[in-house]
Amino acid sequence: MQAEHRYPEEKFIPVKPWRPCPICGKGDWCGFNSFIASCMRVREGSFKEVVLSNGQVAYLHWLEPGMVNLPALMKDDSITAAQTAPVEVRDRVYRDFLRLLYLQPRHREDLLRRGLTEWEIRRNGYRSVPETEAPWSVCRRLIRMGHDLAGIPGFYKARGPRGGTYWTFDRQPGYFIPVRDEKGRIQALQRRMDDARGGKYKLFSGHKSRGGCSCGTPAHVTRPAKVEDRRIWITEGPLKADIACKYLGAVVVGALSAATWRPAIPAILALEAKEVIIAFDRDVESNPEVARAYLTLKVELKKHGLAVSRAVWSDKKGIDDALAAGMEVRVVRA
Numbered sequence: 001m002q003a004e005h006r007y008p009e010e011k012f013i014p015v016k017p018w019r020p021c022p023i024c025g026k027g028d029w030c031g032f033n034s035f036i037a038s039c040m041r042v043r044e045g046s047f048k049e050v051v052l053s054n055g056q057v058a059y060l061h062w063l064e065p066g067m068v069n070l071p072a073l074m075k076d077d078s079i080t081a082a083q084t085a086p087v088e089v090r091d092r093v094y095r096d097f098l099r100l101l102y103l104q105p106r107h108r109e110d111l112l113r114r115g116l117t118e119w120e121i122r123r124n125g126y127r128s129v130p131e132t133e134a135p136w137s138v139c140r141r142l143i144r145m146g147h148d149l150a151g152i153p154g155f156y157k158a159r160g161p162r163g164g165t166y167w168t169f170d171r172q173p174g175y176f177i178p179v180r181d182e183k184g185r186i187q188a189l190q191r192r193m194d195d196a197r198g199g200k201y202k203l204f205s206g207h208k209s210r211g212g213c214s215c216g217t218p219a220h221v222t223r224p225a226k227v228e229d230r231r232i233w234i235t236e237g238p239l240k241a242d243i244a245c246k247y248l249g250a251v252v253v254g255a256l257s258a259a260t261w262r263p264a265i266p267a268i269l270a271l272e273a274k275e276v277i278i279a280f281d282r283d284v285e286s287n288p289e290v291a292r293a294y295l296t297l298k299v300e301l302k303k304h305g306l307a308v309s310r311a312v313w314s315d316k317k318g319i320d321d322a323l324a325a326g327m328e329v330r331v332v333r334a
């Protein structure tokens, strides 16, 4: 009853997709201040109903002290870089994001050609960057599902034609490859680009000056349907790891590149591995940079008390190609 009198100086602000209603989680129609939410959808738990001038009923809910930080939310109208969200949150958003997308036939063909089956393609969750629906529309659907895109790498804000901002993401054609942690959570997305001129693989990340954030260089952990080899394999590239995993029947860790192996270490330790096999591309023998990465990785693994071996095969470049071609892969002590 005293609600309106207790804090008369604080105005209600309308909810927005980037600051949704604290009661129903939607980004339109409702409003709130630091103490009260005026929700148009949820009656349960409200302390008062107010009939608005247009005849609609708003349900007033008390908010927990500190639940809403109004000055911070107001500031969110401007575009600032976001703090990267915890992996649980990223996983939830990316799962729903990928569910809203499809895999284009040409991308499915590419994955089949590389040795994956239809079932594995579905299980691993590859999806094409949307080609018909606009990115802002996909973002709006995610926000309506209750997700906050701030802190989710790959998403960033664009300025609207009439002021204000909206969430969006890059739409260059290609397909998404989920980068999972040791618990199977999607921590980041990598893209296989159709136009490889700027690099075949690109992370879904960045645009810090436009409200986006970075995903860092996480290592991908992929598990076979059935583990037949208890050793952990390390290769370069999440997709390569997915393909190798299927042939090896082992958990494979895919570093984003030979040089960015460091995030693979905590993943391997969390997996409680005893033996690790390094299966970097064959240019480890000719490329000094890859050779150096291989050596430092080997030393680091041994420091943690792990037995380290190296995979060798003939002529093809990556272990995924070698395995898919039915080539013999030998394991030698490193």
Ligand SMILES: [Zn+2]
Residues within 6 Å of the ligand: 021, 022, 023, 024, 025, 026, 030, 038, 039, 040, 041, 042
């Ligand atoms: Zn509401």
